[in-house]
Amino acid sequence: MQINPDEYLCPFISQWPTDSESAETLLVRKEGDSVLYLNKLRFREEIALSYHVPLNQTARPPVMAVLGDEGIVEGMDYQGVPVIAYIRNVPGSPWYLIARVNVEEVFAFLTARTTDLVIIVIILLIATGGGLFILRQKENERYYLKQMEIKEALFESEALFKGIFDNMPSGCVIYSVLNDGSHGSDYIVTDFNPSGLKIEGVLREEIVGRPITSIRPEIDKFGLVSVFQKVWQTGETIYYPPKKYPGGNNGRMYENLLFRLPSGQVVVIYNDVTERFEAYEERERLIDQLSQNNEQLNAAYEQLAGSEEELRFQFNALASAEEHLRQTTTYLENLINYANVPIIVWDPDYSITRLNHSCENLLGRTSEEVLGKSFSTLIPPEKVEYSMRLLKTTSAGVRLDTVEIPILHKDGTARSVLWNISTIYDAKGEDPVATIAQGRDITLRKRLELENKATVNQIQKNLAQLSVLNDQIRNPLTLILSYTEMAENCDVAEKIATEVQRIDDIVTNLDRRWMESDKILQMLRKNYNIITSPYTHQALQDRGGWNEPGSKEEGELVRTGTYSERSSLSTRLRIYEIEAELFTILDSVDAYIFVSDLKTYEMLYINKLGRNLFGDIAGKKCYQVIEKDQDSPCSFCTNHLLMDESGPTGVYQSERKNSRNGRWYDCRDRVIRWSDGRLVHLQVATDITRQKEAEKELIQAKSELKRKLDTILSPEGDIGTLSLSDIIDVAEIQQLMDHFYSLTNIGVGIIDIEGKTLISTGWQDICTRFHRV
Numbered sequence: 001m002q003i004n005p006d007e008y009l010c011p012f013i014s015q016w017p018t019d020s021e022s023a024e025t026l027l028v029r030k031e032g033d034s035v036l037y038l039n040k041l042r043f044r045e046e047i048a049l050s051y052h053v054p055l056n057q058t059a060r061p062p063v064m065a066v067l068g069d070e071g072i073v074e075g076m077d078y079q080g081v082p083v084i085a086y087i088r089n090v091p092g093s094p095w096y097l098i099a100r101v102n103v104e105e106v107f108a109f110l111t112a113r114t115t116d117l118v119i120i121v122i123i124l125l126i127a128t129g130g131g132l133f134i135l136r137q138k139e140n141e142r143y144y145l146k147q148m149e150i151k152e153a154l155f156e157s158e159a160l161f162k163g164i165f166d167n168m169p170s171g172c173v174i175y176s177v178l179n180d181g182s183h184g185s186d187y188i189v190t191d192f193n194p195s196g197l198k199i200e201g202v203l204r205e206e207i208v209g210r211p212i213t214s215i216r217p218e219i220d221k222f223g224l225v226s227v228f229q230k231v232w233q234t235g236e237t238i239y240y241p242p243k244k245y246p247g248g249n250n251g252r253m254y255e256n257l258l259f260r261l262p263s264g265q266v267v268v269i270y271n272d273v274t275e276r277f278e279a280y281e282e283r284e285r286l287i288d289q290l291s292q293n294n295e296q297l298n299a300a301y302e303q304l305a306g307s308e309e310e311l312r313f314q315f316n317a318l319a320s321a322e323e324h325l326r327q328t329t330t331y332l333e334n335l336i337n338y339a340n341v342p343i344i345v346w347d348p349d350y351s352i353t354r355l356n357h358s359c360e361n362l363l364g365r366t367s368e369e370v371l372g373k374s375f376s377t378l379i380p381p382e383k384v385e386y387s388m389r390l391l392k393t394t395s396a397g398v399r400l401d402t403v404e405i406p407i408l409h410k411d412g413t414a415r416s417v418l419w420n421i422s423t424i425y426d427a428k429g430e431d432p433v434a435t436i437a438q439g440r441d442i443t444l445r446k447r448l449e450l451e452n453k454a455t456v457n458q459i460q461k462n463l464a465q466l467s468v469l470n471d472q473i474r475n476p477l478t479l480i481l482s483y484t485e486m487a488e489n490c491d492v493a494e495k496i497a498t499e500v501q502r503i504d505d506i507v508t509n510l511d512r513r514w515m516e517s518d519k520i521l522q523m524l525r526k527n528y529n530i531i532t533s534p535y536t537h538q539a540l541q542d543r544g545g546w547n548e549p550g551s552k553e554e555g556e557l558v559r560t561g562t563y564s565e566r567s568s569l570s571t572r573l574r575i576y577e578i579e580a581e582l583f584t585i586l587d588s589v590d591a592y593i594f595v596s597d598l599k600t601y602e603m604l605y606i607n608k609l610g611r612n613l614f615g616d617i618a619g620k621k622c623y624q625v626i627e628k629d630q631d632s633p634c635s636f637c638t639n640h641l642l643m644d645e646s647g648p649t650g651v652y653q654s655e656r657k658n659s660r661n662g663r664w665y666d667c668r669d670r671v672i673r674w675s676d677g678r679l680v681h682l683q684v685a686t687d688i689t690r691q692k693e694a695e696k697e698l699i700q701a702k703s704e705l706k707r708k709l710d711t712i713l714s715p716e717g718d719i720g721t722l723s724l725s726d727i728i729d730v731a732e733i734q735q736l737m738d739h740f741y742s743l744t745n746i747g748v749g750i751i752d753i754e755g756k757t758l759i760s761t762g763w764q765d766i767c768t769r770f771h772r773v
Contacts, residue, residue, distance in 0.1 A: 010039050010048065013097075022083075022102035029094045030055075030066040037062070038095065043079055053078065061085035065096035074103070168269075171196030175212065175266045181229040184219035185211045190265065199272050218245070224256065231258045232266050242273045253277050312732070342417070342439040348395065348432050350375045350388070362417070362441055364410030380406050380414045394423045394435055404442075416443045591686040592665075595674065596622040598639055598681050604674065613661065622681075628660040639681055642671045648679070655688065663689045730758050737761040 009027075016023045027038040034052040041051060053060050058067065059076045065087045077083045077100065085100035165172055173196055175187040189207050197204055200215055212219055219225060227240050240256040256270045336343050342359035346352045352370050360366055363378060370378070379387045387405045394400060400421040406414045417439040424434045586593050592610035594617075596603050603617040603625055611617070614625045623630040623637075633639075638652050648671040657664050665685040674680045737748045738761055747762030 005039075005048070013039050014042070020101060020105065022081075022105045024100055026062065026098040026100065027090075028062040028065060028096050028098065035060070035062040035066055037078075041078065051078070061087060061098050061100060062096070065089075065098060077102070165191075165193045168193065169195055171199045171270045171272075173212075173268045173270075174261070175228070175268070177228075177232050177264065177266060181232045182225065184213045184216065184225050187212045187225075187228060187266065196270070199270075216245070227256075227258060228266055228268075231260050232264070235260045242277060339438075342441070343436065344375075344439070345434055345436045346375050347434055350391070352378075353434065359439070362407060362409075362415060362439070378407050380408050391421070391435075394421055395432055399423075407439075415441055416446050418442050589684075591684050593682070593684050594622065594626070595672075596681045596683075598643070598671065598679055601633060604680060626658070626660070630659075638669045642669055642681065643679070648672075663687055664692045734759050734761070 013025045013027055016025070024042045025039075026041075028035050029038060030036075031052070034054050036049065037051040037053075038049060040046075040048045044051060053062055055063055055066070057063055060078070061073055061075045061083065064073050064075060064085075070087050070089065072084065072086050074082065074084055082103040083100045084103055084106055085098050088097050089095075090097055172193040173189060174191040176190050178186045178188060181187070188209065188211055190209075192200075192204055192207055197207075200207070202215065207215060216222070222243065222245055224240060227238055230236065231238055237257070237259040240258065242253050242255040244253045252272055253274045254270050255273050256268055258266060258268050260266055336354075337356045339356055340358060342356065342362045344352060344355040344359050352373055352375055355363075355367055355370060360370075363370065375391070376384050376388055383406050390400070390403065390405070400419065402418050402420060405417060405419050407417050409415055419437045419439045421435060421437040423432045424436060425431060426433050587608035589607060590609070592613055593605075593607040594603060594610050595605040601621040601623060603620055603622055606614070606617050606625070617625050623632065623634050627634055636654075636656065638654070641652050642649055650670060652669045654667050654669075655664060656667055664687070666688045668684045670682055671679050672682045733750070737759055740746070741748065741761040745762070748759070749757060749761070750759040751757050
């Protein structure tokens with residue numbers, strides 16, 4: 001493809017973006033030992049590609065271009081006039097593009113404006129000089145005012161520094177440094193605060209102006225001089241931990257904090273910590289001595305009588321125990337007062353010492369009316385002798401379960417109450433201190449039982465009479481039917497026979513209803529403990545309709561047994577009632593209780609709490625119910641520990657974490673005899689998860705306390721990791737400051753370096769803001 005440059009390239013190159021009399025764009029290339037102009041020139045008549053310039057004319061911009069120059073250059077044009085040119089190589093080609101303009105045209109505007117510019121510059125210089133003079137005056141005024149403020153602030157700062165320096169409890173020394181600071185003699189004392197003079201036991205005039213070696217001859221051996229030198233050279237603030245000073249000063253121990261002032265002086269703040277470390281060493285000696293007998297930290301602290309930390313620990317433990325006792329007492333008080341069953345307590349002389357709200361409702365009397373009186377005053381007069389004789393057996397250790405003792409209401413009526421009565425002994429378990437009784441008002445239940453029995457007896461009589469009536473009706477009907485068969489009138493005989501049959505059907509229907517009534521009586525006996533009377537049994541026997549629930553022997557005893565045999569059956573029924581009441585009590589216990597077969601592990605019983613935790617137990621093994629994903633007896637099963645050759649071994653106590661719910665239980669296991677005579681495994685498990693968590697928290701608290709003590713007292717401890725509130729007893733100091741304020745009316749506050757107010761008495765917000773500034 002060929003392109004004619006005269007149509008587009010040359011006209012494009014010849015354009016200039018502004019009006020100019022000499023500006024021109026050139027396109028050149030090297031050809032042999034000369035430079036060839038490729039485009040048409042503005043100020044020559046030659047056509048393009050015809051004008052050459054020899055390479056030895058190095059002042060020409062085209063020659064500069066082919067010789068490697070780029071950018072802005074100055075030279076001579078092909079017209080022989082000075083020009084300014086900008087040279088660029090055309091990428092990917094041997095061509096060079098040059099934009100040039102005459103120097104005279106470039107500087108023509110500047111020459112024309114030079115005079116005006118000079119005048120303007122002179123005016124600006126005069127104005128600037130006047131302005132600078134005024135600004136200088138203002139600046140001098142501000143400077144002197146600032147110097148006065150700085151001087152006043154410096155005076156206040158010096159006064160503050162002087163106050164801190166003179167009153168701080170630690171020793172503080174300011175040193176000027178000579179030479180390279182590598183020896184103790186290079187550090188000259190320029191100032192010494194009163195606390196430091198007191199620690200050293202010298203006067204100020206005896207030490208100021210003298211080197212540190214005058215009071216610390218062995219300072220070079222102490223290892224502190226190198227720290228002095230590092231602080232002086234780098235300006236770094238360094239804490240030098242406690243160390244025993246060799247030689248003089250009776251082997252005292254010092255801790256040091258070093259930093260450099262802007263003036264180059266080195267400041268050392270130090271404390272004599274000998275007593276602290278002697279106390280620490282004494283404490284370590286005592287701990288080592290005590291650890292030979294008891295490694296427990298509590299025993300060690302108990303032996304350190306008089307130690308402030310130990311006393312505080314004991315006080316906190318006592319306060320915690322008192323709080324726990326208070327909470328327990330409150331809980332028990334509420335448990336007794338708001339229990340929905342009557343509870344009453346009397347002393348060994350049977351004087352009433354307390355009763356709950358339910359018991360007040362039972363008696364119809366308030367506590368104030370009953371307390372201090374004998375329990376016998378609450379019993380109906382005709383039952384006092386028997387009841388008190390029964391109660392006296394509890395003093396000998398007899399526990400009365402579900403014994404009925406009537407109670408006299410304020411309105412004069414007697415209430416039937418079933419009592420569970422236990423004697424409480426002293427700490428040695430020898431002398432009784434009180435007796436507690438928990439009752440259940442069964443007055444309404446007994447009244448309903450009497451009414452039920454009266455109703456059933458009446459029904460029984462009616463049924464017996466109905467049975468006799470049915471026979472009395474059938475006997476005449478038989479005679480009538482016999483007479484009818486002998487009658488001669490067949491039509492009359494047939495009608496009479498029809499009516500007799502209708503009457504017999506009615507009697508048969510009555511028999512059927514009578515049998516249904518018999519079943520109803522059996523249901524009442526089974527579900528409501530109602531025993532039918534012998535009168536009805538005889539009638540049922542005559543009719544052949546007796547069907548006593550349970551064994552045939554029991555039914556026979558009820559129907560035909562002697563009085564002693566019927567009493568034996570009544571005793572067994574009473575045993576069933578007591579067993580049911582026992583299960584009710586077990587369901588109210590705040591622990592899960594289960595009974596399992598010793599050999600087959602079959603679950604025989606579990607109380608309500610256990611059913612809520614583990615669900616249905618029917619046909620399951622104990623290890624399938626109690627533990628999670630267990631298909632065989634547990635590895636920790638205690639069956640083999642509960643029996644030996646001589647029989648049951650007693651109670652076995654253990655603590656275990658349940659795999660099903662992840663909670664801790666205190667388990668008490670033993671062997672008992674079940675109602676069917678076999679030996680079974682009984683377990684009572686009390687949830688102690690909260691106790692375990694409390695023990696863990698106590699161990700962590702003890703560990704944290706020991707860490708803080710080690711950090712404070714140990715030479716290797718980094719006290720910088722502790723906050724001020726970790727080191728001091730904020731509560732105790734707050735109480736002390738409160739007493740101080742009440743006596744002096746002087747406000748006191750302590751703020752840590754983070755600006756947190758730890759202790760304040762008579763303290764205002766403005767004080768906090770001031771000290772934080």
